[in-house]
Amino acid sequence: MAENTAQRRFPPYERHVFICMNERPPDNPRGDCTSRGAGAVLERFKQLVDQLKLKPRIRAQKSGCLDTCELGVSVVVYPEAVWYKQVKPEDVDEIVQSHLVNGIPVERLRMHPAAPGDSARVKPIGSA
Numbered sequence: 850m851a852e853n854t855a856q857r858r859f860p861p862y863e864r865h866v867f868i869c870m871n872e873r874p875p876d877n878p879r880g881d882c883t884s885r886g887a888g889a890v891l892e893r894f895k896q897l898v899d900q901l902k903l904k905p906r907i908r909a910q911k912s913g914c915l916d917t918c919e920l921g922v923s924v925v926v927y928p929e930a931v932w933y934k935q936v937k938p939e940d941v942d943e944i945v946q947s948h949l950v951n952g953i954p955v956e957r958l959r960m961h962p963a964a965p966g967d968s969a970r971v972k973p974i975g976s977a
């Protein structure tokens with residue numbers, strides 16, 4: 850039986866991951882995340898969310914341009930608004946396990962260093 854809207858949790862996900870899949874012509878000086886391997890990054894996020902049975906608490910999906918193109922593949926995780934740069938498929942397991950599951954952002958991949966108070970906003974999933 851389908852869950853009705855009133856029964857759904859809100860917000861529906863504990864963590865929501867956006868992976869930029871924007872494409873530009875090859876001669877565009879900003880480049881794009883798709884040409885830097887965003888498809889494989891997105892696929893690995895989706896694989897792990899399935900394998901680890903993280904649905905429906907965590908959702909990973911493609912997004913349009915996040916406007917940090919030079920630092921792509923760009924990934925952002927909400928609700929913490931932690932932005933990751935130059936993400937490669939081999940980085941995804943660490944982001945999933947450390948950040949999405951345990952609530953500890955992966956510092957070496959962050960676009961911006963953690964700000965004071967950031968650590969208070971992150972927590973393991975299921976610990977609401």
Ligand code: FES
Pocket residue numbers: 869870871872880881882883913914915916917918919921923
């Ligand atoms: S192309 Fe990915 S952030 Fe712009």
